[in-house]
Amino acid sequence: MSDENTVNEAAPASEAPSGGAPAAMKIDAKLGLDVFKLDKEPHIVIDTEVCRTQCVDRACLYVCPASLYELDDTGRMTVNWEGCLECGTCLICCDKKALTWKYPSGPYGVQYRMS
């Protein structure tokens, strides 16, 4: 018996909803519902040399629940830290220690109204 599942692997759910389901909200639209107070400087800094030379796993690309990590045109790791939910999953999963990850300072970052 396979451990895998029949749910479509490659295509995002937003493109391949099963059985006529309404299209899923885009992740950016979800983040748009949250209250963010933008810090003046990033609270996540990537040592991209470590990513480039030491990391094959690139867990940050798929573990982040806000999908903030991307490779740019030159293959360099980037993070859209402005939409960070501050869960720290990327930090915990980055065992190459490429991230300098702090909470946003003072009044900044996500401010949950409900959760």
Add this chain to the structure above:
Amino acid sequence: MEKVECIVVGGGLAGLSAAYGLADAGVEVMVLERGDYSGAKNVTGGRLYTSPIRGFYPELWDEAPFERAVARELVTMLGEGAQTTIEVAADSFTAERPQSYTVLRARLDQWLAEKVGEKGAMVVPNMKVDALLREEGRIIGIRAGEDEIGADVVIVAEGVLRLLSSEAGLAAEPVDRDHALGFKEVIELPSGVIEDRWHLNPGEGAAQLFLGKVTLGMLGGGFLYTNRDSISLGVVVGMKAMRERAAKLGPDAVTESYQLLDQFKALPQIRPLVAGGTVAEYSAHSIPEGGIAAVPKLAGDGYVMTGDAAGLALNALITVRGMDFAIASGYYAAEAVKAAKARGDFSAAGLAGYEASLRESFVLKDLQTASQIPAFMENPRLFTHYPRAVSRLLEQVYTIGPGPTPGLFKTAWGGIRRDFMNAGTVKDAWSARRI
């Protein structure tokens, strides 16, 4: 350096619980919270089991702004083309004192922060602590920006990532093996619709967990909690499980974590439950799931560790706890600090009562009882084979085809032999005896 008797780092449930007890006893206490308000950085699934904590600060809980008293417990096993839901409703769940409530943290934590303030503690929002100050092995205060504040004792309630305590060498950095990612949408629905959909009396709530399919075989599952006029719909998935799956499939083929919730929400079993709802918030948090083996040293010279920062949480597959542990650990931290103050000894020896009382209480007792659960839950069959097998068995039992139907016993026994009597399941049953 300015100095107070006690600094609490983090104004969540653990820190506020500690501050409440200390302020009530006249201890000078300052709570430093990095959010705009308590709860601004917190996420629950969620449900708070109140039975374990009723005895702590009993005057508080009757007026707490909980969402709904959980009257119905549901667990849904999602198979292939068939699903099974077990629903349990017991009078005792919602007797005069309900055993658990659904909660939203922004509401609950702000309320508790107000109560702490009324007791005379200072709760300072928008104050991120940057470091714990250490001198000759002893924690002597904190640094926030340019400011240093000294304290006889620091109560570390900084949450699951424990950035400060690991930096100060008090605890190890969190690792993927011991943590899960939880994320959810809060979806607004009128309270009457919620009560109709889950068959609830006014004020009562449902807690529904989903196993199988949701996490594509990875440790974890889906959850749904009914709040007053919203539901919390989300997914929990083990961090190590995500990485192992990516190692197997290749990172490019893997599903991004956030898509698990979109796929879950799009399932035909979930769509009618969320129909007509409006997504109001999207949130995520790390969850300690390492069990007792991952609990760090709980106290030392000048400090104690509480709540998520101390790894005090327990995912036992169908019951998920953490906030009750946080409140209890805060209570016992306050008791220990009061005793230390009376003796004028805030050393590790002076604060040793903290760990002793946690060991005597449900907090470490329940974590000890569940010591085999983290290993047990690493078994992927829990999230693949069993939800499918249970649903397939019951599907066959309930099926009437066009031809003759075999007897009930023969059908059931055939299904049990096929899916529940092989080397793997016998081994699972053997390891399950210890959970």
